[in-house]
Amino acid sequence: VRQASKAHGISPSTVFQAYYLLENQGLISARPRSGYFVRDNASRILDEPHVALQQQAPSDVAVSELVFSVLGSLRDNDTVPFGSAFPSPELFPLARLATSMTRGLRQLSSHAVISDMTTGHPDLCRQIAQRYMVNGMQLPTEELVITNGAMEALNLGLQCVTQPGDLVAIEAPAFYATLQVLERLKLRAVEIPVHPREGIDLEVLENRLETLPIKACWFMSHLHNPLGASLSDARKAELYALLCRHQLPMLEDDVYAELYFDQRAEVSPPQPVKALDVEGLVMHCGSFSKCLAPGYRVGWISAGRHTREISRLKLMTTISPSLPAQVALADYLQHGGYDRHLRKLRL
Numbered sequence: 001v002r003q004a005s006k007a008h009g010i011s012p013s014t015v016f017q018a019y020y021l022l023e024n025q026g027l028i029s030a031r032p033r034s035g036y037f038v039r040d041n042a043s044r045i046l047d048e049p050h051v052a053l054q055q056q057a058p059s060d061v062a063v064s065e066l067v068f069s070v071l072g073s074l075r076d077n078d079t080v081p082f083g084s085a086f087p088s089p090e091l092f093p094l095a096r097l098a099t100s101m102t103r104g105l106r107q108l109s110s111h112a113v114i115s116d117m118t119t120g121h122p123d124l125c126r127q128i129a130q131r132y133m134v135n136g137m138q139l140p141t142e143e144l145v146i147t148n149g150a151m152e153a154l155n156l157g158l159q160c161v162t163q164p165g166d167l168v169a170i171e172a173p174a175f176y177a178t179l180q181v182l183e184r185l186k187l188r189a190v191e192i193p194v195h196p197r198e199g200i201d202l203e204v205l206e207n208r209l210e211t212l213p214i215k216a217c218w219f220m221s222h223l224h225n226p227l228g229a230s231l232s233d234a235r236k237a238e239l240y241a242l243l244c245r246h247q248l249p250m251l252e253d254d255v256y257a258e259l260y261f262d263q264r265a266e267v268s269p270p271q272p273v274k275a276l277d278v279e280g281l282v283m284h285c286g287s288f289s290k291c292l293a294p295g296y297r298v299g300w301i302s303a304g305r306h307t308r309e310i311s312r313l314k315l316m317t318t319i320s321p322s323l324p325a326q327v328a329l330a331d332y333l334q335h336g337g338y339d340r341h342l343r344k345l346r347l
């Protein structure tokens, strides 16, 4: 109560009034001499969002004006950014990352400043591939392209497999920037409804693939933004079978993978669809923006059969990812205690 009163500049009695209200709604409970806590079943008390209404026909996308006006309002300190997907900056080990950047740059030969302008610093690629390996997925370092955040990875991936006017299957609702990428590349959207717990409706997807000339799809197979839904392993396998049957490239946006948690220690993190990808159809995109280093703008794409084309697109657009940011992250992943940081972040 004291903390909330200080943080929001309101009196303790106002905080109590707010907490009594939340307690009456069954969302929080008081523990003697400890404070107020969110109840375990709070999420079940809130109404589940409705599944989006099915939009049958492909549509043009024009959302930029609306998106820019909403993003503009985030700069207003009086607005609480519920739509912002960034955890509080205080939760990130920024000082430790700065140490890693200094150390990494000191160790870099002067020649490397030019010669390491590639589509990915080898040390960072190795560290990323190792993390996947520990979680049970083989990701060859040669298939990794480091990008300017996941956003560049997703842009390059979609650009690589489509032409203006093509149809792309996306989730409804989708992360707003997905819509902006489609708008920029002049692609048409085929909306696939997402169930708030079970994820993308595969039956609708199958029907659309049979009736429309869809050229690519862009999905979040787990920890969907904005609904939080995840596909079960069985549904991921069904989705992959559909991709293979239609030889459909899929962009897998997995930026929240490291924020997964389960209080049962024996439960291992869910595998992305990429883990099933023997045919190289899945372009799997990740990022450090949400879990470690916002603002460093470091993400990646593991692009299967499209790797060469994506490396070329990367060279033709932004040439190389920032070397200092990559060096800092490679050093941090090796020495900085990333797993300890993630355990704290997930609590």
Ligand SMILES: Cc1ncc(COP(=O)(O)O)c(C=O)c1O
Binding pocket: 085, 148, 149, 150, 151, 152, 175, 220, 225, 253, 255, 286, 287, 288, 289, 290, 298, 299
């Ligand atoms: C679902 C989703 N994908 C991609 C991104 C972009 O990630 P990055 O900041 O690494 O470009 C975001 C950021 O909000 C996101 O929420």
